[in-house]
Structure formats: structure tokens, C-alpha cells
Amino acid sequence: MVSKVRVEDTICGYTALVDGWxxxxxIFRADVKTECPHLQGFxxxxxxxxxxxxxxxxxxxxxxxxxxxxxxxxxxxxxxAITNAWWLEIGxxxxxxxxxxxITIEIPKTGGDMTKVRANTPLCDHITLVRARKTxxxxxxxSFATDCPIIKKARDELPEIxxxxxxxxxxxxxxxxxxxxxxxxxxxxxAMAIACLIESGKLDKNALSESIKISYPE
Numbered sequence: 001m002v003s004k005v006r007v008e009d010t011i012c013g014y015t016a017l018v019d020g021w022x023x024x025x026x027i028f029r030a031d032v033k034t035e036c037p038h039l040q041g042f043x044x045x046x047x048x049x050x051x052x053x054x055x056x057x058x059x060x061x062x063x064x065x066x067x068x069x070x071x072x073x074x075x076x077x078x079x080x081a082i083t084n085a086w087w088l089e090i091g092x093x094x095x096x097x098x099x100x101x102x103i104t105i106e107i108p109k110t111g112g113d114m115t116k117v118r119a120n121t122p123l124c125d126h127i128t129l130v131r132a133r134k135t136x137x138x139x140x141x142x143s144f145a146t147d148c149p150i151i152k153k154a155r156d157e158l159p160e161i162x163x164x165x166x167x168x169x170x171x172x173x174x175x176x177x178x179x180x181x182x183x184x185x186x187x188x189x190x191a192m193a194i195a196c197l198i199e200s201g202k203l204d205k206n207a208l209s210e211s212i213k214i215s216y217p218e
Contacts, residue, residue, distance in 0.1 A: 001089065003019070003020050003085045003088040004019055004020075004216065004217045005082075005084050005215070005216055006216070007214055008215075009212055010208060010209070010212055011194070011207045012036050012073075014034055014036035015034065016033065016036065016081070017033045017034070018030060018082050018084075019032075020084075020085025020086045020088070021089060022089060026052070028050065028051040028052070028056065029049075029050055030049070030082045030086070031043075032078060034078075038076070041070035042067055042070040045066050045070060049062050050062075051086070056083065056090075056184065057184065058178055058184055059174045059177045059182065059184045059189070060175065060178045061083075063079050063082050064079055068169065068171050072169070073168045074170045074171065074173060074190075074193035075168065075193050075194045076190070077212060080185065081214060083184045084216075088216065093123060093185065095216075097123060102122070102215045103119070103120065103121050103123065103214040104118075104211040104214075105117065105119050105187060105190060105191050105194065105208075105214075106118055106208065106210075106211035106212070107205065107208050114132060115133070115196075115198045115199040116131050116132075117192075117195040117198075117208070118130070119187050119188050121186070121188075124183070124186075126146065127147065128144055128148055128191065130142060130143075130144060130192050131144070132195035132196050134163075134200075135160065138162075139160040140200060141158070141160050142158045142196065143155065143158065150180075150181065151182065153180065154180040159176065161196060163200040163202075166197065166200050166202065168203070173190075173193045
């Protein structure tokens, strides 16, 4: 069978449809259909990328390496959507729940003196608000407001980031998620990347004027 995840990315303005399946040898494969120019190299190389079962439990698998090598923006939800498709395929995500769920990544209406990005994830029934603020030393400090027990444990270890080291292709957020055992279907690292890039001035806040939406077509 093939499981599908649809990504409507308002930052780039493109939609991607992810197909994920497990082949006869037990290797997980994926295909992405999109017209997004930032994803074409990744989509082409993805045809030769396979992931084994043990890699499904961590963020930094070959999909993320392939995304990094092909300059996929850190704000792009597609690599995480691929893992979602695979988890859906083997029943680690309820298909009945998924088909009636929409994950959103958005900027809350309340403003303030910091950047806020919220990930609403009904599949795990948690909401995480990522906050990014420049410190007096010019670093970017993140914080979380969340009811997710896994993410709560990582709150005190969030790094301060030098904006000079921050690019749209940074993998720092995914490396952090991997080190702290975030569920690899989690879209909070995407929200972290968006918040930091907006706070650093490298991404226009208006780029997320409408929510990013991730859904699960039947």
C-alpha cells in the first residue's frame, strides 16, 4: 500500500504530495510530487533513498541528509511529512485519526517583543508555542510553552544561536530534536527554524501570514 501526506506550504507558496511505502525487502521508500523549485534536487535523489525500520525512530536519517545536501530549507515540512507517511503506513499513526486531522504551523495573533510560532498537532493532541528572542548579546534564545512531556524535558537545554551561523538551510533544530529524542514525526523543529529565521531577520514574518497545513488524504 501507499500512504499519503499533503503539505500546503505558505512560505514557498507550493503544495507537495508525499507518497510513502515499504517495499518487498522491508525498506521504506518515498516519492514527492511538487512544483516547488527548492525541492527538485531532493525529489530526484529521494528515488534512491531507502530507510530501514530502526531509522524511523530518529530524526537524522538519510532523508534529512538528502534534504541537507540538496539545500532544502529548514522551514520546509516535507522531510518530516515523509516520516509521517511511513509511520502511517505501518500503523504507528492511526489512519482513522489522521484522515480527519490537519496539523498547522502558524503565527499567533498576539504579538509582543519576540517571534512566536505555534505548532498545532492533533495527532498527538499537543500544542507547542516556540518563542525566539534576541538577547542583549545579539544571540537568539528560544523557549517553549507546551504540554508535550517530551518537549518539556528539552526546554532547559535549548541553545542560544548566533544569527551569523544561522542560514535557511540550518540543521541545528533537527539535530537538537534528534539528541533529545523528539518523535521524528514532530513538526516542532520546523516551527523552531521559522521562529529563529524570522527573529534573525532572514525570513519575512509575512511569509507565514497564512498557516502551513499538513493533512492526510485517504
